[in-house]
Amino acid sequence: MYVAVALVLVTLGTVVFHLVNPWWFTPIASNWGFIDTTIDITFWVTGTVFIAVLLFTAWCTYKYRYDPNRRSVYEPENKKLEWWLIGLTTIGVIIMLAPGLVAWNEFVTVPKGAAEVEVLAKQWSWGYRFPGKDGVLGKTSVKLIDDDNVFGVDPKDAKGQDDVVIDDSELHLPLDKPVKLLFRSTDVLHNFFVPQFRAKMDIIPGTVTYYWFTPTKVGTYNALCFELCGTGHYLMRGTVIIDKENDFKAWLAEQPTFEKSMKEAARAANQGFAKLESGQAKPGNENSKRVF
Numbered sequence: 001m002y003v004a005v006a007l008v009l010v011t012l013g014t015v016v017f018h019l020v021n022p023w024w025f026t027p028i029a030s031n032w033g034f035i036d037t038t039i040d041i042t043f044w045v046t047g048t049v050f051i052a053v054l055l056f057t058a059w060c061t062y063k064y065r066y067d068p069n070r071r072s073v074y075e076p077e078n079k080k081l082e083w084w085l086i087g088l089t090t091i092g093v094i095i096m097l098a099p100g101l102v103a104w105n106e107f108v109t110v111p112k113g114a115a116e117v118e119v120l121a122k123q124w125s126w127g128y129r130f131p132g133k134d135g136v137l138g139k140t141s142v143k144l145i146d147d148d149n150v151f152g153v154d155p156k157d158a159k160g161q162d163d164v165v166i167d168d169s170e171l172h173l174p175l176d177k178p179v180k181l182l183f184r185s186t187d188v189l190h191n192f193f194v195p196q197f198r199a200k201m202d203i204i205p206g207t208v209t210y211y212w213f214t215p216t217k218v219g220t221y222n223a224l225c226f227e228l229c230g231t232g233h234y235l236m237r238g239t240v241i242i243d244k245e246n247d248f249k250a251w252l253a254e255q256p257t258f259e260k261s262m263k264e265a266a267r268a269a270n271q272g273f274a275k276l277e278s279g280q281a282k283p284g285n286e287n288s289k290r291v292f
């Protein structure tokens with residue numbers, strides 16, 4: 001009897017906790033409402049099965065409790081019951097999986113005209129690259145990555161010269177414009193996730209992965225690395241700011257192109273050499289200690 005009551009209380013408690021708990025999805029800010037719907041459907045199906053199984057167990061525990069005058073019957077086969085169970089399980093699995101297949105098909109079908117933006121993941125920060133005026137991202141190679149050319153853009157590729165390179169964790173995107181994010185990693189597995197956009201994807205060294213979405217609300221959002229990527233993983237946070245189109249264009253116009261950033265890096269290096277030669281600067285700080 002006590003076990004049956006406990007099972008009913010566990011069922012009731014779980015349902016009430018699910019309905020009133022404060023931890024739920026953050027308000028959505030992209031076109032991926034269908035992903036929320038598929039998760040809701042999964043909750044409904046698994047929740048219904050959870051409640052049915054627990055209440056059935058409680059009922060069995062009570063109805064078939066110990067009775068010295070009763071004898072159990074051994075019945076290993078019940079074809080009718082098995083067909084019912086197979087049928088109901090099949091229907092439940094189809095209801096859960098079919099919407100997911102539709103959602104995934106939409107998720108990997110990038111609409112024509114979506115703007116491409118590259119996201120570069122590295123332990124433990126983010127960088128972003130826009131294609132520039134020609135609308136094409138220049139070629140890259142990991143062999144070309146260094147302190148000045150953090151994206152490894154090929155300086156011989158004319159299409160890369162106007163690429164807008166942002167070696168900073170803050171990304172701006174325009175409102176209501178579909179965008180395809182292309183992901184590269186320079187070291188280990190990472191994952192770019194903005195909870196409000198409901199889209200995430202593993203970032204794998206040696207290949208380019210992607211997803212697309214349309215931002216639907218102006219605002220500032222946290223971008224999280226969602227793959228445990230080393231001791232500094234918890235620090236790997238970026239910011240995505242969704243702007244109205246004019247604000248976005250104004251921000252983008254202020255960002256350096258690859259050509260400009262390389263020229264500035266070369267100029268800074270030349271100035272450093274000039275200071276060294278004239279004795280105004282010393283190689284290394286005398287007061288600093290090298291710590292290994």
Ligand SMILES: [Cu+2]
Pocket residue numbers: 121124189190191225226227228229233236
């Ligand atoms: Cu990471």
